[in-house]
Amino acid sequence: MGVIVVNTKAYKEGMGENLVELSRIMEKIGEKYEVRMILAVQPSDIRLVSQLNIDVFSQHVDAIEYGSHTGWISPYAVKLAGAVGTLINHSEHRMKVEDIAKAVEISKKIGLETIICAGTSEISKAVACFSPDYVAVEPPELIGGDISVTKAQPEIVKNAVDSVHSINKNVKVLCGAGIKNGNDVSKAIELGAEGILVASGVVKVKERKKIIEEMAKAMVK
Ligand code: G3P
Numbered sequence: 001m002g003v004i005v006v007n008t009k010a011y012k013e014g015m016g017e018n019l020v021e022l023s024r025i026m027e028k029i030g031e032k033y034e035v036r037m038i039l040a041v042q043p044s045d046i047r048l049v050s051q052l053n054i055d056v057f058s059q060h061v062d063a064i065e066y067g068s069h070t071g072w073i074s075p076y077a078v079k080l081a082g083a084v085g086t087l088i089n090h091s092e093h094r095m096k097v098e099d100i101a102k103a104v105e106i107s108k109k110i111g112l113e114t115i116i117c118a119g120t121s122e123i124s125k126a127v128a129c130f131s132p133d134y135v136a137v138e139p140p141e142l143i144g145g146d147i148s149v150t151k152a153q154p155e156i157v158k159n160a161v162d163s164v165h166s167i168n169k170n171v172k173v174l175c176g177a178g179i180k181n182g183n184d185v186s187k188a189i190e191l192g193a194e195g196i197l198v199a200s201g202v203v204k205v206k207e208r209k210k211i212i213e214e215m216a217k218a219m220v221k
Helices: 016-033 043-049 075-081 097-110 121-128 154-167 182-190 208-220
Strands: 003-007 036-041 055-058 085-088 113-118 134-137 172-176 195-198
Touching (some): 016 036, 036 085, 154 172, 182 195, 182 208
Parallel strands (some): 003 036, 134 172
């Protein structure tokens, strides 16, 4: 099943009522096209949308167990709040290798799915060794821009798919950065990705419903 992961980052358009509206749109379109919709939100917003028929991920967790860790994001707390998974090592919140490994280990132990982000195909290959559910390859310089990774650097997606699968065939690969429309999604699938990780191209546009529907359609074509 194709996957669309929408990361709301800290965008105003991805908080509060705007977030609820976005999640309802994703819920309906996901059901209609049988595409898995994942919404990666601020940890403080998890509870707001976790009751809907959509998979809510945290945008980050720290590699911490229960205990005295003031101000850190506990994997246990995001799970209790209703998250079913988490992003790890997003380019805007990078982690040390040992923390990536530990965050994945704790997440697995408590049944949180993991998407590890990586900026290059080499890093994608390296983090595949931790056996996350997904690796998302996103060249940092294209994030938030107008040119999709699938146009600017299609080879990075292809190489990430090949190298991740050379380590572990069960790890699915997503791609992201600059994804804006159905064509970008079709290309991602053509390059071997299981789905996409997108933020501004969905969260910050006026016609969210139209764009999400276009992306979902392209995914099942
Ligand atoms: O997590 C997704 C993100 O980094 C890509 O952002 O705005 O280029 O879709 P954007």
